[in-house]
Amino acid sequence: MLGQIAYALPFLAQGFALTLWVSLLVVVLSLIAGVILGVGLVYGPAPLRWAVRIFSDTIRGIPILVLIFFVYYGLPAVGVHLQSFWAAVLALTLFKTAQVVEYLRGAVASIPKGQSEAAMAIGLTFRQRLAYVIFPQAFRRFLPPWINGVTDAVKGSALVSLLGITDLMQAINQVIGRTYEAMPLYILGALLYFAINYALSLASRRLERSFAFIRE
């Protein structure tokens, strides 16, 4: 049994690397998209605010799995052809973007109104207010929940195995298909996911502690 698993290790390592790669892409892309949409939600004109609100509430209201299938099977039906890898990244990014939007909104809302009023009073422009007053403070409140939420991207990425992408989950299933060693391999897989996510949650706890001195 151990020999078989040892033989499969390079294959599992490839899956592990793909899981990390998908997660990283999703985390980076959703951070960019989420911050832009989040600023739109807080400061944008009414139609933009409604659009972002509807986007975020819809995405957060449906299972990620449905979103993944919708993007993967739906896009080709309307004539958009993406590789399954990119369809998966797109779906997970949409899901994660909606979360980032909410973290950003929460973080900005937690900054006392007096701060932006004071910034306005000394004549800072909108961009300066964001860059020098709001964002530096909101950042500290945005970071811990955001890092905590990174584990959601890693866990969500396991669903892309259903699209035939050989991530860690799919690699595990394929090795089981050949060796019939279901239990040891699922446990190995669980430990690998655990290792990634536990490391992330330890990092987020450290960050929370290093920002703990900031209290109103």
Next chain:
Amino acid sequence: MGYTLNFNLIWRHFDKLSGGLLLSLELAVISIAIGIVIGLVLAVWYVSAGRVVRGIIAAYVEFIRNVPLILLVYLVFYGLPTVVDIAYSAQTSFVATLALYSGAYLVEVFRSGLEAVPRGQIDAGKAIGLTPWQRLIHVRLPTMMRITLPALSNTFISLFKDTSVASVISVPELTYGAQWINFNTFRIVEVYLVVTAMYLVTGYVLLFALRLIERWYRTAR
């Protein structure tokens, strides 16, 4: 482009979706009921236990929370029967998985709720001569319940969405119904639009109902 929406085939097979939705709700309700029992017992045990028990409970919580649900579903359905001599249907297996899964999240919810019970209430209970057991039943748990109810509602709604993962072991819930229609009629965009609406409406109706219950529970007595 040039895709024309045609919902006829969706309505013809709508029983797959309506039945699926009911099953999704059923799976979520049974799982959270068991999960609440697991969560309550472990949380009460945790706050009064020694280091070893705390370590074991924390390990369970951390393990479940850091592993993808789909892997747990596979592990319980395909993995467990290979080492233990038990047989169960996909549905039972999924409920067991989701119950263990929600239990891990609820231990945390209940534990922080128990710790948030004001010290004065427990001291007052002691002062009027309640035993530790009576203090738990009449003082700590009711107050904890009021504190944790919003978190409990949120957990329930996210579990309702998580039931979609049951489709990977062919439990005929809502997402499975959607895939069936997807593969058999190819009205892909239509079916996912309808299913998205069904998840959204059900989710928001549940949220609204639970918020009403929370408000009633806060003002009652």
